[in-house]
Amino acid sequence: MKNKSNKQKTAEARKANLLSVLERHGINIYDDLDEGKFPQFVIPSRSVNNIVYDKKIRQYILGNASAIRSSRNMSQLRSYTQLAWLAFFVNRLVREGKSSTLRDIYYSSQAFSIDFEDQPESDNIIVDLEAVTSSPREEFHIFPEERSSVFGDLTIEYTVPGYEGKRVNLSDHPDGYLIGPSLSSAELVDTSAELVIAIEKGGLFTRFVEENVHKKFKSIIVDTAGQAPRSTRSLLKRLNQELGLPVVILADGDVYGEHIAMVIKSGSANAAHLRELTVPDAKWLGVWATDIEKYKLPTIPMTESDIKRIYDLQKDPRYQEGNWKKQLEVFLKIKRKAELEAFSKYGLTNITDKYLPAKLEESKSL
Amino acid sequence: MSKESFSQISPSEFFYRNRDLAGFSNPTRSLYTSVREFVENALDACDQKKILPDIHMSIKAVDSEQSDPKHYVLTVKDNGPGIDPKHIPHAFGTVLYGSKFGLKQARGMFGLGATMAILYGQITTNKPVTVKSCSDGKVADEFVMLLDIQKNKPVILKHNTKEASKTGLSVSIVLEGDYSKAGSKIRDYVSQTSLITPYASITFEDPSGEKFHYPRIVKEMPAPPTIIKPHPHGVDVETIRRMIVDTHYQIPTVDNKMMEKVRKELGQKKSLTNKDILERAQKKWPDLSRPVRTIIAVMSFLNVDFDGLKKIRIDDLDVANKKLTYWDFGEAQSHAIDLDPESPYYKQLANTVQGDTLLTFLTKRFQRVGPTTAEKFCEFAKLKPERRIGSMTNEELVRLADALQKFDDFLAPDPSCLAPLGEGPLSKGIMKFFNPEFASVIQRSASAYSGFPFVVEMGVAYGGDIPSTGLKVYRFANRIPLLYDEGSDVVLKIVNEMDWSRYKVKGDPPLVIVSHICSTRIPYKTVGKENVADRPELERELKNALQFLARKLAVHMSRQGAADMAKKRANLYAKYVPLISQFATELSGKKKEPNYKQLIKIGSEIEEQIQ
Numbered sequence: 001m002k003n004k005s006n007k008q009k010t011a012e013a014r015k016a017n018l019l020s021v022l023e024r025h026g027i028n029i030y031d032d033l034d035e036g037k038f039p040q041f042v043i044p045s046r047s048v049n050n051i052v053y054d055k056k057i058r059q060y061i062l063g064n065a066s067a068i069r070s071s072r073n074m075s076q077l078r079s080y081t082q083l084a085w086l087a088f089f090v091n092r093l094v095r096e097g098k099s100s101t102l103r104d105i106y107y108s109s110q111a112f113s114i115d116f117e118d119q120p121e122s123d124n125i126i127v128d129l130e131a132v133t134s135s136p137r138e139e140f141h142i143f144p145e146e147r148s149s150v151f152g153d154l155t156i157e158y159t160v161p162g163y164e165g166k167r168v169n170l171s172d173h174p175d176g177y178l179i180g181p182s183l184s185s186a187e188l189v190d191t192s193a194e195l196v197i198a199i200e201k202g203g204l205f206t207r208f209v210e211e212n213v214h215k216k217f218k219s220i221i222v223d224t225a226g227q228a229p230r231s232t233r234s235l236l237k238r239l240n241q242e243l244g245l246p247v248v249i250l251a252d253g254d255v256y257g258e259h260i261a262m263v264i265k266s267g268s269a270n271a272a273h274l275r276e277l278t279v280p281d282a283k284w285l286g287v288w289a290t291d292i293e294k295y296k297l298p299t300i301p302m303t304e305s306d307i308k309r310i311y312d313l314q315k316d317p318r319y320q321e322g323n324w325k326k327q328l329e330v331f332l333k334i335k336r337k338a339e340l341e342a343f344s345k346y347g348l349t350n351i352t353d354k355y356l357p358a359k360l361e362e363s364k365s366l
Numbered sequence: 367m368s369k370e371s372f373s374q375i376s377p378s379e380f381f382y383r384n385r386d387l388a389g390f391s392n393p394t395r396s397l398y399t400s401v402r403e404f405v406e407n408a409l410d411a412c413d414q415k416k417i418l419p420d421i422h423m424s425i426k427a428v429d430s431e432q433s434d435p436k437h438y439v440l441t442v443k444d445n446g447p448g449i450d451p452k453h454i455p456h457a458f459g460t461v462l463y464g465s466k467f468g469l470k471q472a473r474g475m476f477g478l479g480a481t482m483a484i485l486y487g488q489i490t491t492n493k494p495v496t497v498k499s500c501s502d503g504k505v506a507d508e509f510v511m512l513l514d515i516q517k518n519k520p521v522i523l524k525h526n527t528k529e530a531s532k533t534g535l536s537v538s539i540v541l542e543g544d545y546s547k548a549g550s551k552i553r554d555y556v557s558q559t560s561l562i563t564p565y566a567s568i569t570f571e572d573p574s575g576e577k578f579h580y581p582r583i584v585k586e587m588p589a590p591p592t593i594i595k596p597h598p599h600g601v602d603v604e605t606i607r608r609m610i611v612d613t614h615y616q617i618p619t620v621d622n623k624m625m626e627k628v629r630k631e632l633g634q635k636k637s638l639t640n641k642d643i644l645e646r647a648q649k650k651w652p653d654l655s656r657p658v659r660t661i662i663a664v665m666s667f668l669n670v671d672f673d674g675l676k677k678i679r680i681d682d683l684d685v686a687n688k689k690l691t692y693w694d695f696g697e698a699q700s701h702a703i704d705l706d707p708e709s710p711y712y713k714q715l716a717n718t719v720q721g722d723t724l725l726t727f728l729t730k731r732f733q734r735v736g737p738t739t740a741e742k743f744c745e746f747a748k749l750k751p752e753r754r755i756g757s758m759t760n761e762e763l764v765r766l767a768d769a770l771q772k773f774d775d776f777l778a779p780d781p782s783c784l785a786p787l788g789e790g791p792l793s794k795g796i797m798k799f800f801n802p803e804f805a806s807v808i809q810r811s812a813s814a815y816s817g818f819p820f821v822v823e824m825g826v827a828y829g830g831d832i833p834s835t836g837l838k839v840y841r842f843a844n845r846i847p848l849l850y851d852e853g854s855d856v857v858l859k860i861v862n863e864m865d866w867s868r869y870k871v872k873g874d875p876p877l878v879i880v881s882h883i884c885s886t887r888i889p890y891k892t893v894g895k896e897n898v899a900d901r902p903e904l905e906r907e908l909k910n911a912l913q914f915l916a917r918k919l920a921v922h923m924s925r926q927g928a929a930d931m932a933k934k935r936a937n938l939y940a941k942y943v944p945l946i947s948q949f950a951t952e953l954s955g956k957k958k959e960p961n962y963k964q965l966i967k968i969g970s971e972i973e974e975q976i977q
Contacts, residue, residue, distance in 0.1 A: 026953025033947050034960035036968065071946060072969070074935055081942040088949035113945065 010242055011159050011187045014139060015094060021133050022091045029084060038072035041083055044131045044273055051272045053317040058280040059267040062131070069128075078115075082125045083132070085114045090129065090140040097161040099141040099181035102126065131273040138184050138231045148232045149176035149202075151209050152193050152220030154239075156186040174209055176223065184231045188242050195219040196239050198282075200226060200251040200260055204340050204351070211352040217360070220245070227256075228264055233277045236264060240279045247279045248363060250356075253287030253297065254337035255309045258327055266318055285359040288323070289330035292338045295355065298345050299336035306337065376518035381482055389479075389895075390486045393435035397425070397543030398551050400440055400486065403479030404537055405556075406846060408444035409563060411535065413785070416587055419566035420445040423556070425545060427573045435544040437491050438573065440483075443536040448501035451527075458484060458497050458537070459511050459520020480537070485513055487541035494523055498536040506530035545573050551849055553578065557799075558840060558847035562787060562882060564795035583798045584791045595733040597779040598743075600817025600887075603767040609731055610721060610755050610763075618657040620675055629672075631658045640671045660718050663711035667703060668692070683715060720754030724766075727755045734777040743773050779819035781812030784884045786821045787845065792882070796825045800878055803829035804926075806918040807880075810911050815903040820885035822904070824911040826919055827878040829926075836874035837861065842882040843890075843898060850896035857881045859900060860908045869916040870923035879915075881908065932971075939969030 025041075032039035044050070045065040054061045071080045089108060093100055100108065106122040109115070116122040126137050137143075154170040160182040167189060170177050177183060197219045199205050205223035208214070214221055220239060224232055239245045249264055251257030261284035267277055292299055310332050313319050319328055331337070343351035385391070389399035405423060412419035421444050428437040449457055458481065484495045500506040510524035545552075549572065556570045560580030565587050570578040596605065618624055631654050632638070632646045647654065647662045654662070665675060667690055681700065682691040688705040705712050722730065728740040735743075744751040747769030749762065758766070786809055787795075793807045807825035814820065841848040841857050852858055861879055871877060889899040898904070947962040 022953055023955060026950050026955070029946065029950035030954040030956060030960050033943075033950060033962040033965060036961075036964045038965065038969075039946065039950070071942070071965075074938060074969075077938055077942050077969075081945050084946050084949045084953075088953050091953055113941075 010238070011185050014135075015159075015185070018133060018135050018139050019091065019094060021135070022087050022094075025087055025132070026091075038070055039080075039084075040068050040070040040072070041080065041128075041132055043067050043069055043128055046127070046131060046273060051269050055317075057275070057278075058265070058318075059275070059278045060269050060272040061275070062273050079125065079128075082109070082114055082116065082122075083128055085109065085112055086125050086129050087132075090142070093141040094139075097141075097159070097185075099143060099160075101143055101145060103145070105142060127273070134274065136230055136234060136271070136274050136276055138181075138234055141181055141185070143181055143184075143231060144229055147178045147180060148225040148229055149178055149205065149223045150183070150220060150235065151176035151205070151222075152214045153191055154188065154193065154220050155190040156183065157189050158182055158186050160185060170220070171214065176205065176209065176221070179222075179229075179231050179235055184234060188238060191220065191243055191245070193218050193220045193243075193245060196222060196236060196245045196247040198222045198224050198228065198232075198236060198247060198249045198264060199340075200224055200257060201340055204250070207348070208352060211349055213352055213356070216352075217356070224251075224260065224264070227260055230271065230274075230277055233264055233279075236279050236282070237277060240281065247282040248285045248360065249282055250285050250340065250359075251287070252337070252339045253289065253292055253342070254302070254339075255306055255313060255328070255331055257287065258284065258324070258331075259309075259313060262318060262324070283363045284323075285363055286355070287338055287340060287342075289327045289334065291355075291359075292334065292336065295343070297338040297342040299334075299338045299342070302331070302335045302337055307332070307335065376516060379515055379518070381485060385482065385486060390482060393490075393542050393544040394547040396483075396486055396490075396541065397438065397440070397545060397548045398555065399479070400483035400539070400541060400543075401425070401442075401552050402555060402846070403483050404440070404442035405559065405568075407480050408442055408446060408535065409559075409566060409845070411446035412444060412566075413587070413590055415447040416590060417446055418582065418585065418587060419563070419568075421566060421568045422571075423569070424571040425543075425552070425573050426571075427545070428540065430573065434546045435542055437493075437540055438543045438545065439538060439540050440487075440543075441536065441538040443534065445532065445534045448499040448533045448535050450501050451499065451507040454497055454499055454507065454509050455511060455520040455522055458495060458509070459513050459522075460518055481513075483541070484537075484539055485515070487539035488513055489515075490542035491540045493540035496536075496538040500530040500533050500535075503533050504530060554849055555847055556580070558842070558849070559845075561795050561799045561840065561880070562792075562842045562845050562847065564787075564791050564798070584794050586791070588785050588788050588791065591783050591785040594780050594783040595731060597814065597817040597819070598728075598732050598735065598770040598773065598776050599814070600779070601767065601770060603764055606763060606767050606770075610727075610758075618660060620661065620680070624657070624661065625672055625676075627655075628658050628661050631655060638671065640665060640669055640674075643671065656718070659714055663714045663718075664690070666709070666711045667705060667715075688712075717754075721756030722754070723751060724749055724753045724755055725751040733780045739775060739777070742775055743769065746773050746775075778812065779814040779817060781819045781821060783886055784812065784819055784821050785845075786823050786884045787882060789823070792823055792825050792880070796827050796878075796880060800827045801831040802827035802876075802878070804919065804922045806915050808911050808914050810907050813903055813907050815889065815901040818885055818887045818889075820883060820888075820904065820907070822907040822911050823882040823884070824908070824915055825880040826915040827880070828919055828922065829876050832876035832878055834874055834876045837866075837877045837879065840878065840880045841898075842880070843888045843895075844884055845882070846895075848896050848898070851892070852897070854891060855897040856900040856905060857883075857898065857908060860905060860912055864912060864916065866916070869920040870927065871916075871919065877919075879912070881911075883908075935969060936966075939966045943969065 029039040043066060044062045045067050046062065050063040050065040051060055052063050069076050069080050069083065071077050102123055103119060105126060106116055106119040109122060126142060129140065130137055150170055152171055155167055156170065158164060158166045163182065195217055197208070197213065197217070199208065199221065202223050202225060205221060208221050213219060222232060222236060236247050240247050249261040251260045264279055265282040266280060271277055291297065310328055314328055319325055340351065343355055390396040401423065405421060408421050409419050421442065423442045426439045428439060460481070487493065487495065494510045494512045496508065496510050498506055498508045506528045508526050508528065509522060512521045512523060514521050556568060556578060557580065560566065560568050564583035565585065567582040568580045632643065632650065643662065644666055664680060668674065677695050679693040679695065680690070681693055688707055689702050690705055691700060691702045693700050724744060725737065725740050728735050728743065729737055741751055747766060749766060789807045789809050793805060796805050796807065805825060805827040807823070810822045812819050812821050839858060839861055841855060848855070883898060883904070889901050889904065891897045891899045943962050943966050947959050951959050
């Protein structure tokens, strides 16, 4: 039983930190206005040539370049105001414990005569604020529409209004729990698990629950629903950091599956301005290219775009060595892929009974 | 021999058979062309007499119930000088009878068009033309006439006179037309004519009774053009041949009239012997006219008196071989006599037949050619300056014509034969017509192509009442609006080749260009006279004019742009700074809003943006 009572209030702490960052920005702007100066934001540049791979922390990060968005510049005045409004709006959201979606933000702006031309424009301003505050949008209580789920023996304590202090165990409901705003802002109180298994597909997530994988392997099971959303990656990160649980990843035996694992482990270029989303020690269990042959899995041929994707990833610095590199090469050689469901050829429980234990064993040596 | 019969056709018949050449191809086009011809004649007549034109035009359906094409009565009335009643039948009843054959700028080329319109009216409706004219301000003559197409002669059906109080001309024809199709072009024509003729007052009453009135905008008329001699670059072999023919005097026809003239100049005596004649002639030689001198020279060689001269016909005077050939009616046979080159009369005859020297011909018969240029030219053409032009061979004439085209040292053609509108009237016309926020005009100095002088006038108007529907070009040539065949016109080509973005003109600008080309001969591409061909000299002038105006426009645009920008800045800061202030106040947890007013003021005053 891992009790994290000493770090119990991490969600509260992160919230308090964000609010103080926002307040500091507010004060700066206020003072500038009062002194007749044009306020400005310094935004780390997210252009391609400012995204670099940091080997030490094993993720993509932004370089030192930054852009100034000044209210003095007429062509930036509008987007400056949009950013100031978002800071103001997020401050309200967080203080009032309300959540919002990307689409919501786009519409909410109109109540303040802040005119976003379209949602992409407002989405962009959200990313700007992430870069300015170094916090992911989930901290702002702004969530994408996509949802993934979690299941296992984990007790959480809500912080959302109306549920403050209420505790829930995430193994109480067999369909799992949505990783939504309330779960993301909840405190992680207590768990008996020793492992987190992230799995790409909802179907297999259900199978794992049915087969009692959480008990057999003392694990928390997370459905990433394809490429893991940032709230899911944020949760994985917290499970790893706050509860000290190792994270393993199961994805389809193709180049996309390999990259799903990589993004959980070391982030994406899109989120290079954020550092709270990666689990550098996460392990990719499979399905590896070499597993296809080894487990004699039924395969389907790769498409043109699959192959192109392999060539693209081969240019990524993270795929330059070790197993990551090797698996890409094998995929390229066999030009075939296998889905997680392929194990069903050998029985529905083959994946949980045979494959998973074997791979967990194998991963210890990685 | 074939059985084909050859017969000469009259000019009327020729135009009748080829009426589509002159713009009478169908009822729509014919109605439009007729309007043009009459209005242009009226304006030309007023221009020539420096009368501020007052034109009234009406088109009425003969039977308004009928559907188009149908018969219309077209009437054009002016306040011009009118026409002397004795010329009216010929002027309106004969094709190729006109006063516009000189070399100067005029709207119509030869005055053919009006007769063509009358002819067209007659053949489509079989109705006569009615002409009312008053040229002295007292009596008005009214003629009702038909054209005899085969004989090219007028047939007067009715002629009466009335009292009148002012001069003017009114022409009325009945013709088949299609106003439903031609209407918009005719209205465009009238309105654009008023733009390029701001000193005219024009009223048009259409078949529905609606009146379009374009009042006079300026009171001063442009200087009328003068008739000038041709420029050397503008003549060909045939023109030279004609010029030579009327330069040297042919041996005059000896008839009673001529005899009378000789007698009169020598002094009234009825019967004189050959000797008497020569004696008297010698005394009075300096006072004698050239034909008389020539007759006397001939009489001296033939040794005859007046009666003797009547009996012969001079056939040839071969100066080179010094022989005079004549036909004797009495003997009914030809004789040739030798001329004595020593005789003083020989020189007289030689000069008469051979005409001027080339040098004199060049300086006297062409514009802007002085003795120095003429001599240089002779050297260039490898022709002797003292060569008599009457004795030049065919090859020499071709060489002369060729050299006239190629010699580069002639002065540019004399533009005094041109009558551009002038910058003032053009500018006023544009301002009144378009009511723009900005307008500029330019008149380029005269230039020439192939010996024909031309002047380009251009105006540009932007904004104001002009709709933002993109660039529109108004083309004029010799004060005539050009409405058809826009696509292939040189002005359009120049305008389209411009990179307007360089002059800060973007999108569909509220922009109008008025282009006016004046020339003794507009290089039209087609006989319809609606589109101008791209001569390099013309292109260059148009381009220079357009670039000049575009630069002026660009200055206006950037001034306008700066003003707009300042306004936009002010608006932006007024909108956004209070919002920023509101957000910052809540974010920072303060109660009172900061003093941001000063920022709005500073913001709108920033000149340069920080990039």
